[in-house]
Amino acid sequence: MTDTQWLRYEVFEKERPDLPHRNAGSVHAPDDEMALENARDVFVRRPNCLNLWVVAANQIFSKTVEELAADSSWQDAPLSETGEMYLVFQKQGQRQAETFVNHVGEVEARSPQEALCKALETFSRENVFVWWVCPARAVTRSEDGDAASLFQPARDKEYRQPNFYRVVTLMHELKASQQEARPLDEDML
Amino acid sequence: MTHEEKLSAFEARIARGEKIEPGDWMPDEYRKQLIRMISQHGHSEIIGMLPEGKYITRAPNLRQKLVLLAKVQDEGGHGQYLYHAAETLGTTREEIVDALLTGKAKYSSVFNYPTLSWTDMGAIGWLVDGAAIMNQTMLAHCSYGPYSRAMVRICTEEGFHKKQGQEMVIRYAKGTPKQKAMMQDSINRWWWPSLMMFGPHDSVSPNSEQLIRWGIKTKTNDELRQEFVNEMVTDLHAVDLSVPDPKLHYDEQAGNWISGEIDWDEFWRVVNGDGPCNKERLAARRKAHDDGLWVREAMAAYAQKK
């Protein structure tokens, strides 16, 4: 049997009620359930997260606008008999950020290629640089009922936050004590 | 479009501040440089878990134990984000891991030095992570989307690493005579390896110009190194710790602390595999990988059965 690093899954995080799911990166996992757990352990070490999705990378059909402009032969692809729901994601703008594409909505289609065609017709192309589509059935989602055990523990680990370390005050106090030629306040240490 | 036209369009995008994303056209050289840089960066984080990981089981109190565990965990996380960015360029995680374990890939030499006492954790947090942050802050502006995003995420998380190190250094420098002596000893051993993190002098760095034109680098090695020295020397002196550099002096005119010369023989020896811990680091990673083989196979087999 060949040794592998398992499958790659793209991870989408919903940080706030008013924000969509956004692509944060990927994790390797042997299956959907472990992918969801690995996503929680790798990406939710710090707040905030309300909900997580994972999708096997090979289920995602992706095109940048540069690719779309260069070549349209990708549109010729076989169609299934029946349609299904596809999720649509876009990279919007060029702002420097931690996350990549955002979930913008759904289309019904008989293939990933048809889904992208429909998405291009349905959603605004303004300031969009990358498009992703994937079948809704390929998405593994965290349950709202599990949110406490999945996401609360990260909030309680304050020692992972920079403001837990009072270095700036310490250095001020140190320099002040030196200038004033007095001993350092021991409690500060 | 001819290759020249494509290259012009590509460089124009970068000049406009646009990110290059997976799927976009890029010169082979850009792809190659990035795979090398990003995977090296990722390997550094993974290997970096080892010298500090050794002290998780030796931390002197509960708070420090948790903090160090979280820090080393972050390093694993950072390696993970970087491996992901490298994968988007067409290499696989299997290839990336293999390159590290067979010794083909390089990683930051600073981790080829041993950790010998608890106070080394302070020195590493403040000096090594401090140096890494300077590099990382620059790389967050990188033209390649996945690398830029990984770096932004890493920069956010890295903030606590440097602060936790600095807090330790200050406390021990002002602590008991034994703590102070240990802390000075740690600084003495980690100072030069930290300076070496910025790489060779600009005059002998072949890739610099192209990397800057392609938005992969924005500052030179020597520029970053000088910034680091200025900040660290001032702060170390503020806590009554000395820097192990007899030639160190202040240039009033330029407003810079001038270092003595780095031991470039040592630098290249360690880069090329002959440092104090090179073999030990790779051996540890190989053992973890080999011991984990049955685990990876079993999990994959179960997934097949479902």
Place this chain on the structure above:
Amino acid sequence: MNPFTPSALTALVLALADDEMILGHRNSEWTGHAPILEEDIAFSNIAQDEIGHAILWYRVFENLTSRDSDYLVFFREARDFSNVQMMELPKGDWAFTIMRQYLFDAFEMTRLKHLTASSYQPLADAAAKIRTEEIYHYRHTVNWVKRLGLGTEESHRRMQTALDEVWGYALQLFVPLPDEAQLVTEKIFPNSGEVKIEWKAIVLPVLKEARLIIPSTHTPICSSREQHTEHLTTLLAEMQETARLESPDVKW
């Protein structure tokens, strides 16, 4: 509260704390050495959680006895620790680690459920907090047990070996503490016998699903939390190494 209870209570709380502390320490040994990067990160979360739980219990103990948590962890001798022996065993291979963790997580699921209803409020509060994290631990380790149990012949063999080795030690979790009867009457702590029945109801079906054979022994390896193996001495030598460079009042 019956004046007899406080020392029974403090003995209980210390046992809770020491179990989590020693297990958390063993878990942390995997950092940088786990079978795959994602699990390195995941298991390190579990280690942090366990140490966090220990801190919560030590704090309850500190409020009852005024004894400092760091002193308890870094300056006590092995004979004064009250963890069960299962926690101090070396981490072994991944199968052993997962099996030990799973059996403990299942135990926590039932014990914590009772403790959140404890009549001693500080216990109930700590238990509620810990339970949120344990729910995830259980989810994670039960998934690993099933997958490794059923994955390949080798993983199955290793899991069976691990179960055979650790079962007798796991049974020590249900040995009643001295004075437990008092705590049960006061509704501070559940009856160990009851917890054991609930625990078996959780783990037996899971182990069976993983096609693992339950060892036939009913006897715990040891019946006193005061008895320890040599492993604890070695563990403490490393864990206390830095702290003992100076006196307990020195701040690190």
